[in-house]
Every structure is written in C-alpha cells, then in structure tokens.
Amino acid sequence: MIKKEYLYLAGVLNENEYYNEGSKNVNCDICNKHAGNQYVDGATKMGPWANMCLDCWKKHGVGKLGIGSGQLYDNETGQQLEGGTSSKKKISGE
Numbered sequence: 001m002i003k004k005e006y007l008y009l010a011g012v013l014n015e016n017e018y019y020n021e022g023s024k025n026v027n028c029d030i031c032n033k034h035a036g037n038q039y040v041d042g043a044t045k046m047g048p049w050a051n052m053c054l055d056c057w058k059k060h061g062v063g064k065l066g067i068g069s070g071q072l073y074d075n076e077t078g079q080q081l082e083g084g085t086s087s088k089k090k091i092s093g094e
C-alpha cells in the first residue's frame with residue numbers, strides 16, 4: 001500500500017483528506033487481521049510505516065503518536081483521533 005505521505009507529496013490527496021481522513025475498515029499490515037475499532041497508521045521500529053492494530057502497534061510501533069510517528073484513526077469512520085495536526089505547516093512548509 002502506498003503511504004499517504006507519498007500521495008500527498010505527489011498531489012494526489014488534498015490537504016483536507018490528508019489531515020482529517022484515514023482509511024476505513026483496514027486490516028493490520030502486520031498480523032493481517034481486521035484492525036478493530038481503531039488503528040494506528042504509524043512508523044514501525046523497523047522504519048517503514050504501516051497500518052497497525054493497537055496490539056501490533058504496541059509491539060512494533062515507535063511508542064508514540066504524532067507527526068512523523070503515527071496517527072490514531074477510527075476504523076469505522078476513518079476519522080483521525082490523535083497524532084495529527086491542525087497546522088498545514090507539516091509538509092508544505094508554508
């Protein structure tokens with residue numbers, strides 16, 4: 001799966017999509033099970049980003065949420081719950 005950051009940089013996603021909406025009903029990239037009610041799209045200790053169920057995130061995630069670390073999403077609505085920013089300075093630098 002192509003990560004949102006790359007899509008954003010390529011101009012595929014608009015800012016609203018990037019900052020407020022994640023995927024819905026995702027499966028965990030690590031255990032391949034449905035991620036449950038919430039999932040983290042975040043960096044792993046190995047480096048690459050992944051959609052992770054909370055169990056896998058606790059084991060393989062970098063241990064925090066935030067810019068450059070990961071975001072928590074509601075897996076039913078795709079709404080970002082934690083770890084993002086309302087600022088648009090993250091990538092654009094404007």
Ligand SMILES: [Zn+2]
Binds near residue numbers: 028056
């Ligand atoms: Zn998992």
